[in-house]
Amino acid sequence: MAEKVSLKDIAKKAGVSTTLVSYVLNNQHENRINKETAKKIRGIASKLNYHTNQIARSLKTNKTHTIGLIIGDISNPFFSAMARIVEDEADKKNYTVIFGSSDENEVKFAKLIRTFVNRQVDGLIIAPPQNSEKHILYLQKTKIPFVLIDRYFPTINTDYVVLDNFEATYNAVRHLIGTGRKRIGMITYNTGLAHLLDRKAGYMKALKDHKIKFRADWLKEVEMYNNKNEIEIGVNDLIAGSAPVDAILFASNSIATNAVKYINTLQVRVPEMLSLIGFDETEALDLFYAPLTYIRQPLQEIGQATINL
Amino acid sequence: MAEKVSLKDIAKKAGVSTTLVSYVLNNQHENRINKETAKKIRGIASKLNYHTNQIARSLKTNKTHTIGLIIGDISNPFFSAMARIVEDEADKKNYTVIFGSSDENEVKFAKLIRTFVNRQVDGLIIAPPQNSEKHILYLQKTKIPFVLIDRYFPTINTDYVVLDNFEATYNAVRHLIGTGRKRIGMITYNTGLAHLLDRKAGYMKALKDHKIKFRADWLKEVEMYNNKNEIEIGVNDLIAGSAPVDAILFASNSIATNAVKYINTLQVRVPEMLSLIGFDETEALDLFYAPLTYIRQPLQEIGQATINL
DNA sequence: ACATTTTGTTGAAACGTTTCAACAAATTCA
């Protein structure tokens, strides 16, 4: 029971060639094939509970109908939301997605690329970590189509789908200023990732354009991982330091979550004493007593654009 | 540039047979093979930037080194945390994971099973939705190893890794009673899924064992999807109905999140007026002004046990 | 009646591996 059944088995049972079975089951040459034999073949196929061996098919056709998704961490809500959208879009086109978390680690990232390439994925969707330029360049040589999401490398000419991060933070800061805030801090990562530099640049430019002199102690840069402590120190500095701020802009949802958790334990009234703006909506923050403003990424559109590329 | 290079290419360049190349690259028959030729082959392989075609290998070996993960929704924190752990464990054994979200929908679920089986996954990890027994039975015939997680079917004899849900809610309720609560409500799904029935049963039994007479209007059962409204109505009934409760037990993280969000907008002091206990820790709830108690699932252990099976 | 076209079907090669069975040459044994 449940032995593997192949085209050959069907062919034998039907007394025809495997070619014919293949044609019928793939609806090819429909105009040529005898309706009766076709029906018979289909009958046998379903009686034997035949299922195409995709591996064999892939080997022959050189298409795996698989797309690889490499993100920072699938358990991060931002990425898992992304994954869900990619999955749905892929499904519409009958693709399956395999995923891997890089933990923003260049070595793990390289390994994932290698694995996915070996598996002959038809395409890749990638949120590249810092210092991974060379692997992106490698990928280009390999001719496997890929798209960067969320991040990009200004020095490399690739397809990418990212928010206009500069504009996003620029507008956010302008909004804060519009509501009367004058001392605006930001917590971001100490990284060279272009999208984060853009966010920083947008922040700076907005201050400048509104004649607010930027102070170095308004900007806190933390590690990308295990940064809980740093974030708390940063928050402390910002609200209790020599020049306390009246608003903070967080460069990512995970920074925002950690910071807000901490602020939650403090005696700070939000938004009366302190305005907060986050990046990437996340359910986690909905429960904060004061509603947070978000810079929302149009994930749906991003996902779709990506798959289509 | 970047043309596909195969064993044959290496063999030709090295003037040996593909057999030998295969042996060398897979470190087989090491004792037999001439060190020099081995080195030469390896040299050529890396110069040509050879990478095994896993598809071809899989076809021959009948192993794909892929495991399929079918959960309710990858963007649900509980499942994405699960996915992350599965990924890590799989990675340790050099497996890749493909995933799919069933949305608790039996039809989508069946399609995922079919897809993954066609792709010859080596094994499956499944959080089965309601009414999917027949697909599980089908899977058993197919001889593909699989494990159920989070849920199980009492009528089917399978491997599964689930929390002792009965015990968990039993203890939670006992704890509430221990802290003086006497009118304890529960919000769960109106479903036949055994693990949720267990949670309900644990709640009931604990009440009974502590001589608290259960009242039907303490128990609210909501749909598994699009239940925001129902949950809010449920919460309202529980705290403002004819017999207001002094504690609520939520049967899942998503119920808890929705409920707490709503409670957050009300004039209810937690935990003074109302105790809350959730299921499956989720970051979302950390920001609630009052710390919530959780029934935490030992995800790590679950993941490991699962992969090993 | 013969040539042409259409209809229905098939054999065999190919995709890139793995692996069995075999072999010649070199080495060891007695």
Added chain:
DNA sequence: TGAATTTGTTGAAACGTTTCAACAAAATGT
């Protein structure tokens, strides 16, 4: 020295598909 063993290598089949090129039989045209 001849037999036995070890060392190093290989040809070819197989995995389950897809697809090209070919063919016979039937139908059509003149």
